[in-house]
Amino acid sequence: xxxxxxxxxxxxxxxxxxxxxxxxxxxxxxxxxxxxxxxxxxxxxxxxxxxxxxxxxxxxxxxxxxxxxxxxxxxxxxxxxxxxxxxxxxxxxxxxxxxxxxxxxxxxxxxxxxxxxxxxxxxxxxxxxxxxxxxxxxxxxxxxxxxxxxxxxxxxxxxxxxxxxxxxxxxxxxxxxxxxxxxxxxxxxxxxxxxxxxxxxxxxxxxxxxxxxxxxxxxxxxxxxxxxx
Amino acid sequence: xxxxxxxxxxxxxxxxxxxxxxxxxxxxxxxxxxxxxxxxxxxxxxxxxxxxxxxxxxxxxxxxxxxxxxxxxxxxxxxxxxxxxxxxxxxxxxxxxxxxxxxxxxxxxxxxxxx
Numbered sequence: 212x213x214x215x216x217x218x219x220x221x222x223x224x225x226x227x228x229x230x231x232x233x234x235x236x237x238x239x240x241x242x243x244x245x246x247x248x249x250x251x252x253x254x255x256x257x258x259x260x261x262x263x264x265x266x267x268x269x270x271x272x273x274x275x276x277x278x279x280x281x282x283x284x285x286x287x288x289x290x291x292x293x294x295x296x297x298x299x300x301x302x303x304x305x306x307x308x309x310x311x312x313x314x315x316x317x318x319x320x321x322x323x324x325x326x327x328x329x330x331x332x333x334x335x336x337x338x339x340x341x342x343x344x345x346x347x348x349x350x351x352x353x354x355x356x357x358x359x360x361x362x363x364x365x366x367x368x369x370x371x372x373x374x375x376x377x378x379x380x381x382x383x384x385x386x387x388x389x390x391x392x393x394x395x396x397x398x399x400x401x402x403x404x405x406x407x408x409x410x411x412x413x414x415x416x417x418x419x420x421x422x423x424x425x426x427x428x429x430x431x432x433x434x435x436x437x438x439x440x
Numbered sequence: 441x442x443x444x445x446x447x448x449x450x451x452x453x454x455x456x457x458x459x460x461x462x463x464x465x466x467x468x469x470x471x472x473x474x475x476x477x478x479x480x481x482x483x484x485x486x487x488x489x490x491x492x493x494x495x496x497x498x499x500x501x502x503x504x505x506x507x508x509x510x511x512x513x514x515x516x517x518x519x520x521x522x523x524x525x526x527x528x529x530x531x532x533x534x535x536x537x538x539x540x541x542x543x544x545x546x547x548x549x550x551x552x553x554x555x
Contacts, residue, residue, distance in 0.1 A: 213555040214467050219457055223449045223546040305442055336478045337442050340544075362525050366476050369528065369538060398527025401536050 234344025252333030295321030
């Protein structure tokens with residue numbers, strides 16, 4: 212069949228990127244620091260956030276959105292901190308996107324927030340593609356994962372500003388090769404900031420909490436006003 | 441693994457253009473997919489067939505242009521293609537090159553329509 216070609220040239224991510232820009236402006240207006248947390252399943256995201264919310268809640272207004280394909284188990288775990296938490300159940304989708312965040316914010320009333328954590332779906336491929344309007348992208352990597360994981364999933368580590376290395380209390384027992392792991396991370400992102408901790412026994416948590424507070428201070432020159440949904 | 445939602449976004453772009461230009465049938469769609477886009481071409485083809493059933497693009501071919509990963513090597517002053525699974529490292533001089541210049545594409549490029 213004879214045909215002619217109609218040029219279009221459209222970026223498929225443009226809709227997500229536009230929504231994310233809208234979210235970023237909204238969070239900025241409220242002075243809310245937004246932290247997008249990415250990792251493989253089982254790296255300890257939820258344990259890290261449980262402990263993070265518990266430590267920050269007495270001092271700051273913190274909340275969390277939690278993405279999972281099914282169940283609200285993680286949201287229930289995080290809600291024990293007393294912080295407002297909302298589960299986003301993504302069903303077939305393997306990641307959160309800006310539209311899901313926008314919808315989750317509708318009809319949710321956490322009050323003004325200083326810090327909003329977004330626990331992404333456990334997956335290192337797809338979530339890396341989607342801007343959620345965050346200020347800080349954190350990739351969580353546990354010492355039980357392969358040291359070459361950053362080379363296998365370069366985009367997640369390349370687009371993150373911070374890598375949180377979890378389960379550091381069992382690093383020796385599992386033979387974690389710190390030098391190799393950090394070399395892999397720096398081969399995809401030489402500027403990545405690496406924080407080692409054990410959310411379970413508390414080692415290194417002060418450094419991580421300090422990092423969040425420092426980022427919040429940088430975001431809000433004068434601590435007035437906050438994000439209200 | 442979000443190929444179906446990518447297919448639906450592609451279709452949305454096609455339908456917008458088709459309705460704007462009064463096009464009733466699309467024979468083929470050209471897309472550009474980067475190696476780092478997280479999209480598997482075969483899964484996208486499969487999703488495309490499902491997504492387009494009963495639409496203006498039903499049974500259209502999906503023509504995929506693969507874009508290899510390329511990074512900017514500041515030391516060489518060139519764009520380079522890193523070796524797979526070796527980090528964002530210049531294959532010529534060995535420098536780490538965190539600036540991705542190609543390979544994240546997910547683009548709807550064009551469509552073929554009957555004369």
